Amino acid sequence: MSVLTVEIRSGAYYDSVILMQLQRSLMDFPGVLDAGVVMGTKANKDVLEQSNLLAPETEAAEPDDLIIVVRGKDNTSADEAIGKVDELLSARRSAGIDQEYYPKSLETAIKMLPEAQWVLISVPGRYASNLAQYSLDSGKHVFLYSDNVTIENEISLKKLAAEKCLLVMGPDCGTAIINGVGLGFANKVRHGPIGIVAASGTGLQQVSSRIHQFGSGITHALGTGGRDLSEQVNAITARQGLDLLSRDPETKVICLISKPPSPQVANELIDLARKLGKPVVVNFIGFSTSSRKVDNVYFTASFDETAQLALDLAASGLDESGLSIHNLDRFTASQKYLRGLFSGGTLAYEALLILQDYIPNVYSNTPINKEFQLLDSMVSKEHTIIDLGEDEFTVGRLHPMMDNDLRIRRLLKEASDPEVAVILLDVVLGYGAHPNPASELAPAIAEAKSSARDKSRYVEIVAIVSGTDEDPQGIQDQIKVLEDAGAIVELSSETAVRQVGRLINSLILEPISSGSDYIQKIDIDILRQPLTAINIGLESFMESLLAQEAEAIHVDWRPPAGGDERLMSILAKMRKES
């Protein structure tokens, strides 16, 4: 047999650390079998029920009520424990903080430590927004650990912050590391070349820990809060963070981590990442991508892969071999289109796929999206990729890998089009293929280039050569003949197509738009200066700051009117009227 004793305390605020400590202290009493100390929310009452601590009195408790339940082996034990509650609540908790004077308000704390750049807020959500706004108004960056903050408040706080060139990490931001100091939950991670922006707390922790375990380290890790990449919030903090890390010379590689964002936000962030001039490893966990890499942006699928790839990129740097992008004035203003003439169907398909990262609309006789089906395969339209090995071209005719006639005619025709800037070909070697394709294609390439030159145009011709050094055609000879005719030769089909994509992007003068250009730049000093902070909320976060030797001050915060909602609204009304 055992008995349950219950006490309900109405409408008072208690720090959750205190509640945890109270519950533990109660359980330590002799004769106490179990205890529960929770606010009277539905979920918490469910928890009590699961632990067999639910009594009829607790049913009526409101979310703002504190429920104290003790299961004792008899009435005496239970009552004795409950009788000590006031004493336990008033006892000072762990004195991990050596601070002479505890300011009672954020206002006072800011006056005491005016050089603090950061305010860490971990009070209950309903009190957090006002404190965050006050911090921003005082010119402080905000680390907002609190959850249960509305998305409307998040948006207005972040808009205010963006105007003031300040960061709001959060709400519900669990972790960050600024200049070596962890905020909230954070691992001690070696200093190194990798920067992180994360809308995911444990994602940031796990990736930064793995980076450390693999032997590297991080510059800074910026949290954004889990909703930052939603369509409503529109990644305000993530954009600020990416911009900051792009300007930090110590950050060589940037990781961007989030649960899958809205497709629009994802695309905008990827476009922004492509402009940062550093490798960016994107892990939108569970976000499907069909390519692994677009220019400097790499997509990963797991935390381990993210950490490992960031290390590899930090070691190797960006490998972006360029293709005549620096010599755009050779083309006339009208030249802007790509024409791809493929003999290999899958090479054509891969090209169409990769080009999606660069040019939205590419017509084809075998398009990925039927919207871009050419009405007439014989006539190119704007950007076009033709698979000359399709059935329509091969009735009573040899495959284009064996017979170059059709391709040569088409090549010359495309080159004579004043809007064509680049022609992309594949040259497939090996048994069964034409014994010497370069001998036929090279003269046509030379002719195409020279006739363009006669009209003061420049046509770039890029050839993907597929084959081995043991193929009967002699791959080195084939490459040399094609290059001598003026073609750029690539062995990697992906490299060739990406180079062409970048060249066309440069020509059509439609630089990737990021949608983030409205973001004003935050002073990079925030990543340079030793971190100084004001902590308001959980004492354990203050203890962590001190353990990391950061300068900080803790606010002995209590909710207005002791957390009494009715009284609070009266006070607010009085303030408004005064």
Place this chain on the structure above:
Amino acid sequence: MSVLTVEIRSGAYYDSVILMQLQRSLMDFPGVLDAGVVMGTKANKDVLEQSNLLAPETEAAEPDDLIIVVRGKDNTSADEAIGKVDELLSARRSAGIDQEYYPKSLETAIKMLPEAQWVLISVPGRYASNLAQYSLDSGKHVFLYSDNVTIENEISLKKLAAEKCLLVMGPDCGTAIINGVGLGFANKVRHGPIGIVAASGTGLQQVSSRIHQFGSGITHALGTGGRDLSEQVNAITARQGLDLLSRDPETKVICLISKPPSPQVANELIDLARKLGKPVVVNFIGFSTSSRKVDNVYFTASFDETAQLALDLAASGLDESGLSIHNLDRFTASQKYLRGLFSGGTLAYEALLILQDYIPNVYSNTPINKEFQLLDSMVSKEHTIIDLGEDEFTVGRLHPMMDNDLRIRRLLKEASDPEVAVILLDVVLGYGAHPNPASELAPAIAEAKSSARDKSRYVEIVAIVSGTDEDPQGIQDQIKVLEDAGAIVELSSETAVRQVGRLINSLILEPISSGSDYIQKIDIDILRQPLTAINIGLESFMESLLAQEAEAIHVDWRPPAGGDERLMSILAKMRKES
């Protein structure tokens, strides 16, 4: 000025090599400016029009008609060239084949070379099916280069082949390499540890070439034809090929390459690949996957990545650290469910995501698919992953990274469920987190395991520890305490979840179904014996076989009734009636 002379020849079959050579010979005549020799299809007439070779007479030509057009600088030149057509057509073409006697039929060829395992067919599509069927009926594997074969014919040929334990590579199969000999279009690639199955001709060529360029080589490369992975054909040849390569001891890694198949076929092939016991690199070009690896199956996005990863895997082998999968008899028959109790939201999310590769239905308070939303977060259902850091659990309560109470209660409850086999936890270290989580979790883990033992059950407890060796908790101590209590500890969240997924898969005794079990095994000797083949169609393929020193015989094939469709149908009718 120039003139156009046209000749139309009705309803006769011409080898496309001959047509190409005729066109070139005509263009070599003095006074000839251009020439076209094509069958009268719509596409070919478009080609003529593009080359300014279309005349009123050609408009009326039928697809079976041969159009010969010459543009001469005057009438004399054009007429003279056209006058030579008969002479040119009857001239013997390049004598690259040293064969004493050319059999006129497949029947005769098979009698001449009965040990031939392969028949290579590259005649026009409408004649190809019959030849393929005859080959299968004669017990020969078929390499079917011909395109323009109907999908109905493809299906019936492949079903027939599967019954007879034979392969049909194609139709429209451009390439294969069997035992070092390339069929159709194929590169000369070093012998090595990588096998390929590909529904993509140039994909196979490019990947095998890149493998060679990167310094490795291949065992065999099997083409399937581009439609093999469609829902209708249901990947009959790909399944046979994967099975063959899985049984070939020299093949250490298998690559599977295709344009994106139907989702159902893709899933079945992936499931099949998971049972092959070798690393399989899957490149379904442009097919989005959210994970990069499921057990032994790796997903790649480009030809280069496919080649490189195959090399890496061939060098390193499979890294499949197991988790008590070999000791399943410790669990009772009723134990089959997983319960995951997470403090980190994104770790929970990643776990849900990875588990999709193993267990279709995992309930959660934060499910990826709303269908699996738990009605009550306090009560697990079947397989369940709980994020204890969700707002519902943290009102007036410390985050579960700081307060272990809720998790310990839940852990003991889950362990007492007779249907639970595995409990998965995360233990997040670092600043801000509980100063010694193992000290509280380990006793609960030990209690959970021992109370299960008391009931003759075994509960596996897997802990993901996230943190670094510089974290204040001391990661090595934390791991040791957890392990001493009986937990299996992993630093990689992905490894932990995949191990748990495999364990549950083994327990629920629902081995992955491949849908391919009906595929009978093909005699592996086909990959061992020196390739011997009969070639029917393009002479250049025969020349390639001889250049590779394969034993082969070429059939001097002509279509029945000289390709005259009307006469053919009369002959067919007569045969049927006789």
